[in-house]
Amino acid sequence: MTTGFYDGNVFLYPCAGMDIVQPISAFGLQFDTMLFVDLGYQFDSGFHLPKIDGWKELNESVLIEGPKYSSVKIFQRGKHFRKEIEPAWRKSLYQHTESGRCINIVFRRGFGQYALQEISDGTLGMFLHRGDSQGEGGSRVCYLSNRKMKHAPLSNLLNTIKSKLAMPGLIGSDGSNTSINELYRAGNENDKLTEFTQHGLHWRRRKTLVRPDDRRLTVVWQVTAANSSNEFSGKSKTSMGDLKHEPR
Numbered sequence: 060m061t062t063g064f065y066d067g068n069v070f071l072y073p074c075a076g077m078d079i080v081q082p083i084s085a086f087g088l089q090f091d092t093m094l095f096v097d098l099g100y101q102f103d104s105g106f107h108l109p110k111i112d113g114w115k116e117l118n119e120s121v122l123i124e125g126p127k128y129s130s131v132k133i134f135q136r137g138k139h140f141r142k143e144i145e146p147a148w149r150k151s152l153y154q155h156t157e158s159g160r161c162i163n164i165v166f167r168r169g170f171g172q173y174a175l176q177e178i179s180d181g182t183l184g185m186f187l188h189r190g191d192s193q194g195e196g197g198s199r200v201c202y203l204s205n206r207k208m209k210h211a212p213l214s215n216l217l218n219t220i221k222s223k224l225a226m227p228g229l230i231g232s233d234g235s236n237t238s239i240n241e242l243y244r245a246g247n248e249n250d251k252l253t254e255f256t257q258h259g260l261h262w263r264r265r266k267t268l269v270r271p272d273d274r275r276l277t278v279v280w281q282v283t284a285a286n287s288s289n290e291f292s293g294k295s296k297t298s299m300g301d302l303k304h305e306p307r
């Protein structure tokens with residue numbers, strides 16, 4: 060897959076699972092492409108999309124690229140191991156019934172870190188990451204952090220997000236898997252934090268999303284480049300511990 064596959068202003072949600080309805084309802088009208096990424100997506104007959112009020116999928120628009128089914132394979136050498144999966148994309152058009160506006164919805168099977176690399180610089184309108192963890196069942200991937208990994212595409216993901224963002228951009232987080240203390244606080248305590256500066260960005264609170272069975276809040280921040288004196292100086296006090304796994 061080459062860069063440029065994703066049209067226009069892109070929304071990206073890695074490790075999304077089937078958390079699709081609220082993001083499309085809340086943000087669908089703002090983007091040309093909404094990209095959901097997860098290792099678990101399989102595009103065989105068992106792939107069923109939830110109904111999204113106010114939107115309909117144009118059936119004849121569905122395109123699938125890559126194998127319909129693949130699962131993660133783990134290769135181990137000594138204490139190092141890497142994971143591999145065959146990527147695939149399911150792309151279709153969704154129409155907003157009231158306005159008639161059509162957007163691309165893409166489900167990408169694979170590692171979110173690679174999906175991020177596929178986005179052209181300056182075209183990422185919104186990055187969303189929530190409901191994830193460092194524990195069992197979570198991805199253990201810290202997107203909103205600059206963690207160094209052996210394999211360059213997996214490293215410094217926050218810097219990569221910054222290079223992909225169309226400024227001013229939007230970043231949504233519930234504080235999961237981040238080294239930015241303010242995101243953690245805002246997601247967990249509703250402490251009314253309205254703005255802060257971290258990692259060369261100025262973050263202004265724009266929207267708060269609540270999910271019925273989730274004690275955490277998803278806070279959407281508008282980010283702009285901060286004064287150059289703060290560039291890349293932001294360090295958070297929140298420590299998430301080191302990853303044991305090295306996904307590829």
Ligand SMILES: C[S@@+](CC[C@H](N)C(=O)[O-])C[C@H]1O[C@@H](n2cnc3c(N)ncnc32)[C@H](O)[C@@H]1O
Binds near residue numbers: 075306
């Ligand atoms: C805890 S679930 C969260 C799902 C969703 N964010 C939510 O809030 O409902 C984590 C998801 O991340 C997926 N996952 C794990 N590692 C991943 C990676 N490196 N890239 C993409 N998805 C990954 C898993 O398959 C799983 O669906």
